[in-house]
Amino acid sequence: MLAIKARIPKALPHGSYIETCDNSGAKMIKIVSVKGQKTSKGRYPAAGVGDLVLATVKKGTQAMRKQVVFAVIVRQRKEYRRPDGSRIKFAENSAVVLKDDKGNPKGTIFKGPIAKEACDRWPGIAKIASIIV
Numbered sequence: 773m774l775a776i777k778a779r780i781p782k783a784l785p786h787g788s789y790i791e792t793c794d795n796s797g798a799k800m801i802k803i804v805s806v807k808g809q810k811t812s813k814g815r816y817p818a819a820g821v822g823d824l825v826l827a828t829v830k831k832g833t834q835a836m837r838k839q840v841v842f843a844v845i846v847r848q849r850k851e852y853r854r855p856d857g858s859r860i861k862f863a864e865n866s867a868v869v870l871k872d873d874k875g876n877p878k879g880t881i882f883k884g885p886i887a888k889e890a891c892d893r894w895p896g897i898a899k900i901a902s903i904i905v
Contacts, residue, residue: 773808773824773875774893782809782818783850784865789830793846793886794879796869800831801843807873819845821852822890824873841878842870844897846890860887860905868897 784790784803792798806817807824819825827843829836846868851861862885869878875896882897885905891898898904 776822776889776893778852778854778889780820780822780848780852780889781850782806782820782823783848784820784845785816785818787816788865790827790843790845790865790867792832792843792869792879793866793883794868794877795881796878797833797836798829798831798841798869800829801827801841801867801869802830803827804840807842820850821845821848821887822893824870825867827867829869842873843867844870844875844890844894846882846886846897847884848887862887862905870896 803825805826806819809817823845829839847862847866851859871878875894885903886901891904
């Protein structure tokens with residue numbers, strides 16, 4: 773996991789439901805915790821683009837449901853600013869389910885665009901992504 777140069781707002785708090793954009797078998801996941809995040813007392817942990825989260829599968833195939841999986845956020849609706857001054861936002865929040873915490877994706881096909889910040893941080897996702905924005 774590498775550092776991100778953009779300052780991305782943490783727009784997806786603990787407990788939010790997110791759709792997945794891969795063919796891993798999971799359709800909807802719920803964020804349980806955000807890995808590597810330190811917050812002040814009383815603040816909900818939240819995730820943004822490129823963050824590793826621990827999530828439970830709420831909708832999907834019978835084999836995947838009720839499992840706790842690692843996932844990476846690849847799109848968020850809240851706009852953020854890149855170092856070159858441009859601003860970017862996506863139509864929906866989306867995540868990619870991983871096999872392990874090293875960044876190896878479980879699925880083999882990603883639907884829709886993937887944020888450049890997530891691809892820079894996770895090379896395993898960048899190899900499979902067809903559209904990088």
